[in-house]
Amino acid sequence: MSARLSRRTLLVLMAGSAGTTMIDIGPAAAAAPVTYRIEGSDATVALAAAAAPVLLYAARRFHYEVDPIRPGEVAPLFGGTGVLLRPGAYPAGATDVLFPAQVLVIRDILVGCGGLVRWGGDDRTPSAGLFRLDVRPGDPRLAAWHAAGGSTPGSSPDPLQPSRRTAARNLKNRQTR
Amino acid sequence: MDERVRQAQQWVNTTYRSVAGFVPVPESGQTGWPTMYALTRALQHELGIATLSDAFGPGTLAALNARGPIGIGQATGNIVKIIQSACYCKGYDPGGITGTFGLGTESAILNLTADVFGAGAGQRTVTPKLFKALLTMDAYVQVSGGTPAVRVVQQWLNSRYLNRASFFVIPCDGIFSRDVQKAMYLAVQYELGMSDADATGVFGPGTRSGLAGHELAEGATGIWVQLFSAALMFNRVALGDGSVWSTFTTYFTPALASAVRTLQQFSVLTVNGRADYATWCQVLVSTGDPGRRGEACDCVTEITDDRARTLYAAGYRYIGRYLDEDDLTVIDKMIRPGELATIFRNGLRVFPISQYYGREVGVFTYANGYSDARRAHTAAVGYGFATGTVIYFAVDYDATDAEIGSHIIPYFQGVVAGLASSGKRYVHGVYGSRNVCARVTAQTYARWSFVSGMSYGFSGNMGFPLPDNWAFNQVQTLTVGQDAGKIEIDKNIYRPGTDPAVAAVNVTATGLEQFLEYVTKLHQRAVAYGGDRPPNQLVLEFLRHEDYNDLPWRTLIGTVDGTFITYVKQLGIDMVREVRDPFFGIDLKVSHLGASCNGALVDGRPGGNDVNRGDVAGWGGDLMTFYGEWRRDSNQYPSGLAYCREKLAKVSDPTTGGTFKLRDLIEDADAFNLARRLGGTANIADVFTAYYRDGGTLTRFSRYYADRFNGQQNAKAIARTMLTTEADLVILAGRDYLIRSTAGPLTAMPGDLTDENLDAFVQGFAEMLLDRAGLG
Secondary structure, three states, rough: OOOOOHHHHHHHHHHHOOOOOOOOOOOOOOOOOOOEEEEOOOEEEEEEOOHHHHHHHHHHHHHHHHHHOOOOEEEEEHHHHHHEEEOOOOOOOOOOOHHHHHHHHHHHHHHHOOOEEEEEHHHHOOOOOOEEEOOOOOOHHHHHHHHHHOOOOOOOOOOOOOHHHHHHHHHHHHHHO | HHHHHHHHHHHHHHHOOOOOOOOOOOOOOOOOHHHHHHHHHHHHHOOOOOOOOOOOHHHHHHHHHHHOOOOOOOOOHHHHHHHHHHHHHOOOOOOOOOEEEHHHHHHHHHHHHHHHHHOOOOOOOOOOHHHHHHOOOOOOOOOOOOHHHHHHHHHHHHHOOOOOOOOOOOOOOOHHHHHHHHHHHHHHHHHOOOOOOOOOOOOOHHHHHHHHHOOOOOOOOOOHHHHHHHHHHHHHOOOOOOEOOOOOOOOOOHHHHHHHHHHHHHOOOOOOOOOOHHHHHHHHOOOOOOOOOOOEEEOOOOOOOOHHHHHHHHOOEEEEEEOOOOOOEEEOOOOOOHHHHHHHHHEEEEEEEEOOOOOOOOOOOOOHHHHHHHHHHHHHHHHHOOOEEEEEOOOOOOOOOOHHHHHHHHHHHHHHHHHHHHOOOOEEEEOHHHHHHHHHHHOOOOHEEEEEOOOOOOOOOOOOOOOOOOEEEEEEEEEEEEHHEEEEEEEEEOOOEEEEEEOOOOOOOOOOHHHHHHHHHHHHHHHHHHHOHHHHHHHHHHHHHOOOOOHHHHHHOOOHHHHHHHHHHHHHOOOOEEOOOOOOOOOHHHHHHHHHHHHHHHOOOOOOOOOOOOHHHHHHHHHHHHHHHHOOOOOOOOOHHHEEEEEEEOOOOOOOOOOOOOHHHHHHHHHHHHHHHHHOOOOHHHHHHHHHHHHHHHHHHHHHHHHHHHHHHHHHHHHHHHHHHHHHHHHHHHHHHHHHHHOOOOOOOOOHHHHHHHHHHHHHHHHHHHHHOOOO
16 A cells, blocks of 8 residues: 555456456566456456556546446457447547546546557547557556556546646647547 | 336337437336436437437537527427436426427426426526436435435535536435535636636645635635535534534534534644635545645555654654565565564554455455454464554455445455454454445444545545544655655554554553453452452442442442442552453443443343343443434434444444444443353452453354343344333333433433334344344
C-alpha cells in the first residue's frame, strides 16, 4: 500500500476471475491473453499481459471519470492489445457521443498512458470506446511505464493543468489520423 | 413483470426491428438498461441520427434541442410513444402508448418532474435533458436505505443546476452516492463562478483554493451555507440524541455549528465550529485536506535511526509496517531484524499490517484469509507483539460493493477463524476503502479501520462517510528528510483514543493480566474479611460499586456490603476500570461486567422461558433501552427486525451508534457464563482466569446462547416476556423508566404494539444471538 510498485502489482494480481496468473512484465510475455478485472467495476477483460497494465489504467480511469462500465460491457481487440469499452454506447462510426468534459478526461488519460496508447476517437472511423497500444507489445517502454508506476489509484490528476493540456494537445496532433 | 412495460418493449421491437443499428429487447415486462438503450436508439432514429448508440450523447441532445420541448400540441407519433414507453418503465402512468401527448402523458410528466425537482416544481413538457433522464434507470422516488433529507438535496441540485451545460439530472432516491458526490463538486464549481468548460466535476486545485475563500461561521447565510449543510448531511454526523445531521439550511445556526464541532472532533480537525478550509475538504473528499498534519504514516522501507529521527522531527509517532511477505514478491517491505528496537528507541510506535500477494487472483477467499491470519500470527509472535495487538489485514484495491460481499467478507471470516484457531492472541483490523472498512467491521467485527482515503476516486470511497471505528486515515504520499534520513511514506491522520499501537515488544504484563491479578487480590481480601456474604459475591460487589449502586440497582440486585468496600480501600488497591477483551480487542467496562455478573449470581437462571431481575441487570435492561431507541427512530425504521439488523450489538465508536453495542453483549454474556461457573466451591479468581486467559472467550456466545436462550423460538419467547411481563413490579417499573427516558413519555410500550410488530423486534434480537453464537 505504500510503494507505488506494490499498488500496481496488486492491481494486476487482483485482476480478473479465478485462474489469472501473475503477469510477467518483461518483453517476452506478449503471448496468451489473461483475464483481468477493471478496478472499481465488476467488468473483466482478457488482455495480452504486456499490454494489460497501461490498458487497465485507461479502462479504470474511463470507468471512474468518463462513463461507468458494467459487466459484459468490455471486449478485447487485436489479440488483447486493445480494449473496447461499452461498444453498445460507442459503436464504430458514431459521432457526438461524448460530452466535452468526457473528451477532456480521455485526452488526459492518454497523457497518463505516456503516449503508449491511442484512442479510437482519433481514428478515421471514430470508435470512442476503443483504446489500443500505439507501440509493439514487446516495446520496452511498456515495462518501463509499469515499473515507474503512476499516480495513486483512484486519485485523478486535474486535466485542466496547463502542462497536461499542452501534452494532450501534442499527443492528439501526433495520433490523429 | 409489468404488463405495460411488456407492451412498451413489444412496441419498440415491432416498430424498429428493421432499422439498421436497432437492438431488440427481450419482451420480459421487466425494466432494465437494455430497454432504455432500445428506446434511446429508437429516439436517435426518429431524430435522423445515422449511427445508433446506447449513449444519449451530445448529438442526441443537440437534435432534441433543435426540436424544442415536447408537450401537448408539440409532437405526435413515435417520439411521443417513446416518451410514453419510458414513462411506464420509470413507473409513471401516461395513460397508454398512444402517440398523442394528451393530459395523461402530461400528468405522468408532471409527477415525474415533481419527483425530479421537488413538490410544486413539476413541469408539463419534456425538455431534452429530461428526456435523457427518462432513458436511464435512475429512481426519483425514495428507495430502501434512502432518506427524505438527502432526497430534498438531490431535488434541489437538479432544480438549481440543470441549466448548466455539464449538469444532468441526478437520481432522487434519497441515497448519498457517487453521482451525488460528483454533482456536489459541480455545484461548488458553479458557485465559484467557473465556466461550463472549467467546471469538470474534478475536485482539483482550482476548486480547493476557491473553497479556501468561503470560510463560514455561525450567523452566516446563503448558498455556501446551503452547500455546506448538505455536505455535512452526507457525512452522517452523529448528533447527541442518536440521530444524524439532516438539516438542509441557508442559515449557519448554533445547531449547525454544534454538528460541525462533532464532525471536527470525529475527523481530528481543529474544533472551532466553523466551515474552514480543512472542514470543507473533509466533508467533500475522502482525503480531507491532504496537506494537514498527520501523526502516523506507513511505509515499505526499513526504519533506520536516521529515518526514525526524520519522522519524529516531522511530527510522526505511529508507523505502519508489514509483518511478513511472500518471497515471491518484488518488494522488500517487511520489518527487518532489529528494526522494531530502532523504532521504539526513537520514541515511535508501530502498528502491524498483514498483506501477502498470491499468485492467483482469487486471493480474497475464506481459505486465504484463514492461512494469512495464521501466518500473520506466527510472524507477530516471532517479533514478540503482545496479546491484543491489532493487525491490519489489507484490501489494497478498489473492491466494488458486490466484491465486498462475494470475496472480501469471506476473506475476513477466514481471518477471524485463523486468528481464533491460533489461540486468539491477536485482533484483526481492516485496511481498505471506506466501504470495505465499514462492511468488514459490520460483518466481522474488525476492531479498528485503517482507511485508504488517499484514493478518493475509489468506488468504495466516493459516496461513503468515514467509518465509525476509523483509527488511521491515509491521505497523502510524500517524501520526507534528506540523504540517509530520506524516506517515502504514506501520511496517515491518527485518531487519538483509538488504537494505541505498540511501543514495546516482548513485554509480559498486559492489561488482562493486571485485571486477573486485581480480581485475585480482591478475592484474597474478601476471604480475609469474612462477613456473611460469600467471597465471590463480595468481589462482584466491589467491581460494580462505583457505577452500579444507586437506588434502582440496589432494588434490582441488592445492596453492596459497604463495610467491605471501605475495608478494601483502607488496605489500598489500584482500581481496574477497563479490561481489553482478548477476543475482540474491545475495552470492557469492569463495573458493568461486575453488576451483570452480580445479578446473575444472586438470581440464577430462571426456569423455562421466564425472566428475572438478574436478566434485567444483563441483557434485559440493554434490550429495554434498545427498544426505546427503536421507538424513537421508528419513523425511519418501521420494522423492528430491520432496526435490530442494522444497530444491535455492533462494533461502534462510543460516541455514535446505539446503546446496546457489541461491548454490552460481551459483558452480558460473560457475566452470565461466569456466574454459571461460580457455584459451589469455585473461586472467582480461578474462574475468571480460566475464562479470560485460557480460552473461555472463544465460545462465549455459543455457550450463552445455548445456556440462557436455548434456541430461536425460546429466545424470542424470553425476549417477549422481558418486554411485556407484569409479574414483577420492579421489572415493570424499570422497563417503564428505561424506555420512557430514552424515547419520551408518550412512547408506545411493547405491550401496546401489535403482535406482529413486536414479533419482528424480538425476532431481530433472537437472530442477532444466533448470528453471534456462530462466532464462537
